[in-house]
Amino acid sequence: MPYEDAVLDFSNPETVDWYQGKLKHLFDQGVGVFKVDFGEAAPATGLYHSGRTGFYEHNLYPLRYNKAVAELTKKEKGYSLIWARSTWAGSQRYPLHWGGDAATTNTAMSATLRGGLSLGLSGFSFWSHDVGGFVTAAPEDLYRRWTPFGMLSSHVRSHGEPPTEPWLYNESFLKAFRKADNMRYELMPYIYAQAKESAEQGLPMMRALFVEFPNDPGSWLIDDQYLFGSDMLVAPLFEETTERKVYLPAGKWIDYQSGKVYENGWHTIKAGEIPIIALVKDGSVIPHIKLAQSTQDMDWKNIQLKVFASDNTTAASGKVFLPIATRAESIKVSKKGKSFEVLENPLKGQTTFKIKWKK
Template sequence: MHPRDSAPWVAPPPPLVPALLDPLAGARVTSADEAGVTLDVRTASGRTGTLRLRPATDNSLRITLRLDGVPTAPRVSLVTPPADTGCLVERSADRLTLRLGSLAVDVHLSPLTLELTECHLLQATDVSDPGDRTTVLPLGVTELADGQLVHHDSWFTEPDEHFYGLGERFTGPDLRGQRVDCWVEDAQGSTGTRSYKAVPFLLSSRGYAVLVDTTTAASFDLAHSNTGAWSLTVPDEELDYYLIAGTPTECLRTYRDLTGPALLPPAWAFGPWISGGFRPDSAADVRERGRRIRELGFPCDVLHIDTYWQRPGCWSDMEWDGEAFPDPRGLLIDLAGQGFHVSLWTNPYLSVDSPHFAEADRNGWFLRTPSGASWTGQVWGGAHPDSAVLDLTHPGAADWLRGRVRRVLAAGVSVLKTDFGEAVPVDAVAYNGMTGDRLHNLYPLLFNDLVAEVTREVAGHGLTWGRSTWTGGQRHGAKWTGDSNASWQDLASTLRAGLSLSFSGHPFWSHDIGGFHGTPEPELFVRWAQFGLLSPLTRFHGMTSRLPWDFGEEAYAAVLHAARLRTGLLPYVRRSAADAVRTGEPLARPMALDHPGRPDAHAADLQYLLGPDLLVAPLYAPGGRRQVWFPPGEWLPYAGSGGPIDGPAWRRVRIPLAAAPLWLRAGAHVL
């Protein structure tokens, strides 16, 4: 009934129509040694296959289920476990126990059930309602109406258990009670259930995590269909996931070890970015913005020029609009002389109106429909002509895009904003044989990998400023939370989405200060700017002006104060960022990350620690007052926000417009 339920999708996930539930019904051990345990398994309908339990790291176990006779298709693994991890296997008549460095798993053989012993996490198998109807998806498969198989597994949950991660979630970091589909989407705002960034990494407050190695539309039912259990569903040719034991920070470190470290952005990227916005622009306008910024002494390290650096209708051609920007090289030299780095917008689509469309179509450089034609469709919500999606598995298409990125960067551009990337249809066919149901979630990684590769070659760093991502996308450095509205509600959901991303192994995120759509009123702009300037990365951007001096003298004075505070904190922020890369922990630390055993920490989902010692509690409503939970210890307020506070404690605080929503851990050194 809700209007959002019928909102159009750019590329919806594949429909799954179940026909037959077929759980595992029997198992026989075929090997058990330091490399793990292998079992021959049989399903209720008689299908046969192999279940493998293998040590991955000293606190993680790889669980793989593959049934015999399932067709193989091109797929990509995004998880790389160490090759030298072993385990100890203890065996009795009806049970095996696998022991790793800090993890032990019992394998009960009849009925087949796994148990993570440290936190008493037990696999849910035969769970039914009073009518004897199954209410979980036990380890096994479901045959769909089209004959395909979907793999699944379920585990019991505790009543006070909290679930985090799975990418950017605007509904809030704690996902208990929700059903979450991991499918990168044009979220069309920031207050719904769709997300630009999906990561099939689930983090529990009970001391474990799960990482699924797939690029398909993995789904997590988190005590939604059955309040006593959670389930994962994977429409892939095999089930391949990692069960990780440890505190939330230990689990995030293991995610880093399995998928690679985050990229540390260059030092200048942590300063303020200022954009001319998503609206017509010119060299004269950019020069005037730069002149005004330096004249006023407003801190700014990066000037961003959005889509209109290119000709209208030819966006993503990666060619300057010669009328609006007659001398790009001269402009870039002038801006560099004033101390600015320059960011430009791009995306991986090509308009049907582009002069390069015919060549790319002729060369087979676009994703194809099942009939073999180039796929074209709406990726701009009807505001612009149809576009095609570059097939980045095609060497020719990838080389073409590399060449255009290289030429732009070589002229003096520092970084590219890699927008979009969510439009691969499920039935698309790629050059390498991969179909859209597997390529869709992978595509943002291919796009950002390509741009990062050329950026590293030309500019000496691999930073991209991306919108969509999947497992391992932390290697690209920066993500922003998409196209929010200029409203208090969107500010709050943007904050929660960022903290959700922090729980998902992606430490460096940002957002459009003031919101993207609409024009914020001055108080909202100030509070969003204070939040943005105390975020991991910070950028002013929108469809109308986000230039701080356009919102009145009082607002400008408050934002200037926050920007200068950011500048003063940069050494601390950069040190903390380097620690985040080293440890896998986020730069913006949700309260529940460090205090998973404190109920108040789970409720305090509109605040965070920036690094280890700065407590940030953005204002998410007008009036200058809000509730803040102070973690254990003494907290010293920023100027104008009251006296010291001893935690753990909730306090209703007043924060004047000109004061930052910030507290310092007593005894810490941040300057």
């Protein structure tokens, strides 16, 4: 928060009440979520209501700031979602946070991922970033490659120096943006279930490889790939290229777009029609949903289970979490003939499953 504006002392309960009252007026007008911007500039030389100096309060400031807005949001809206920039230990209780004003360069895109992985290792389940970068208009090729990276993050927004609306570039870019966005919408059951599991287990949605594969030495050396939930591995394109080297931990991995099977180790993999490399762990069930214009319009009574299994894999499993449910359910399938079938539907009566073997 720039000094020339104001720095509210959130260690003072009266200040919190005053500020929340201002925000409540906006909620009453229909606002859904507040962007909790700035929060980095509590002066180190300041004196605070807590009786502490800025040496103590500076880092605590964004936690107090996040809490004030999240708690009011919970009271007024029934959820505690915010969109915050600054944070400190404990702010994971008030999701979510994003990476700030990234440059519109390849190096900034890769640095954004490293920052997100670091935040995830600090106890934060949810994190986002400005798709395409923020500080200047994004070059088209960079924006095209950054878009699926954003779509395979826990939360998504395209925000920065205009133009950011995909239709302001050209028809080709608009189609590419739409394909990546549609991929995310069809993956919503997977994303929703993984979000539930991540929050309950204290895991990041976007996690470093060694979180899932701590005994794989190679996984500890990778900072330009990530696991999106427990079953998908994502390797964005950080250069103007259509392929890159990808490290795969133990087991087999199946290309999400092409269906090609890879063994563990290093591979040069070509991106598919959507300019990103995404692979699924062999033996995984990834729930999908029919494309809709809004999550509010999605038909959760009909879920498609895409089974990612190599030829010799006879069983697979995944998680499904319905909006009306209180917990994620495990779904197991078994190979029967040339397809797979659900062994038991714990969501019987709530949803039906259609199975597709991704080969």
